[in-house]
Amino acid sequence: MKYRNLGDIEFVNLLYTSADRLDEEYLDEAQRRRETLVPLLCEVLENEKNYEWDSAGRWWSTVHAVQILGILGDARAMGALLTASAYADIHDLEWIWEALPECYARIGTAALPPIMEAFRERMREGGTSLGAEMEGLWNLWEDHPDSRQKIEDFFLSLLESDETPFDVKADIVADFSQMHRTDLKPFFEELFESGELDLEVFTRDDMEEFYSGVKSTPVYRMDLRGFYGTRETEARRAFLEREQEEQNQRDLETFLRDNVHRIGRNDPCPCGSGNKFKNCHLERAEEAARKFREEELRQEPARALREALYAERRLESEIRRFLARKGLTSLFSRLKESVLEAVLDPREESMKKRFWSYFNPLLERIPFDDDEEMKDFNGLFLEYYNAIAALYLHYPKEKEHLDA
Ligand SMILES: [Zn+2]
Known part of the structure; x- marks a missing residue:
């Protein structure tokens, strides 16, 4: 009864000052005031300032507002929840992402049109995926068999649209693969062939693994009310405290490691012990700096490999899309074969002289619009060649993945 009066x-206003200490009684009172409360909670979410980090924890107001609007399951909240989703991305508020899919599910099918519209708008702007909204749609798919067709059709329309970015398309294909939708697999194969999927997000091998793995719907469920249980609140508080402590420790160690030569031996140690640096953290900091340099050197080849692999995937997609536009989808695998042949040719010296002779018979089949287009494509192709050559150079033994 403590909130009644x-x-x-x-x-x-209690949302702003309670940090993480709201209780279940607050939720009951929120239910009772539902009619007048929903617009006020929406206002909390519309103000970006509320999401900014501060030590007093004012940002908790946005986490609570999302949770409570989800518990109330009121369709009037849709606009504010979508706004919260965008701000949570900017301000890195994980608790909001985690709650949103369930909030949309609580609102029910009334959430479908606004989510779909938000998706289309984001795609038109060339934006990234709406992760929480995707999971929300799958939650709604799970809860409402009558709406399944509508939700699937929506995702498929995004796959067919030219406006949808390739990473979003890859996310969608990943979701259907996880559900073992064999009926759609030929369509997904086609998307891979024409370079429509971002290979850094999802590769063809990933797809095979998903189809042969455990079949499941990519839902994301959460017990919104349980968030306010005494045990959950206590566990969260302990977790945050531990996190903060570990973060402080890491910050100190990094600072000491990076500044070990700038701190005087006789200066007070930055750890705050009151001892001189040389009698406190100096030795440990020198050791940490040495290990850090060693580790960086050790990881250099792996980093180069990773970069070459990303470049290979990105360029493969670009070349595939170019060829698809020219109606030459099948030319890609032959071009790739010729690149491998050139990279693996033992006559390295002569290779340099007749480099283009490996590829010209294939490249000549491409009807370029003009010299400009040809020059652009050749540049792209050369980059692709270099990425593959780099992969062989750094990790000749691990070339198998190139043959996939
Ligand atoms: Zn110290």
């Missing part, structure tokens, strides 16, 4: 504004 508060005015609505006072009641909402």
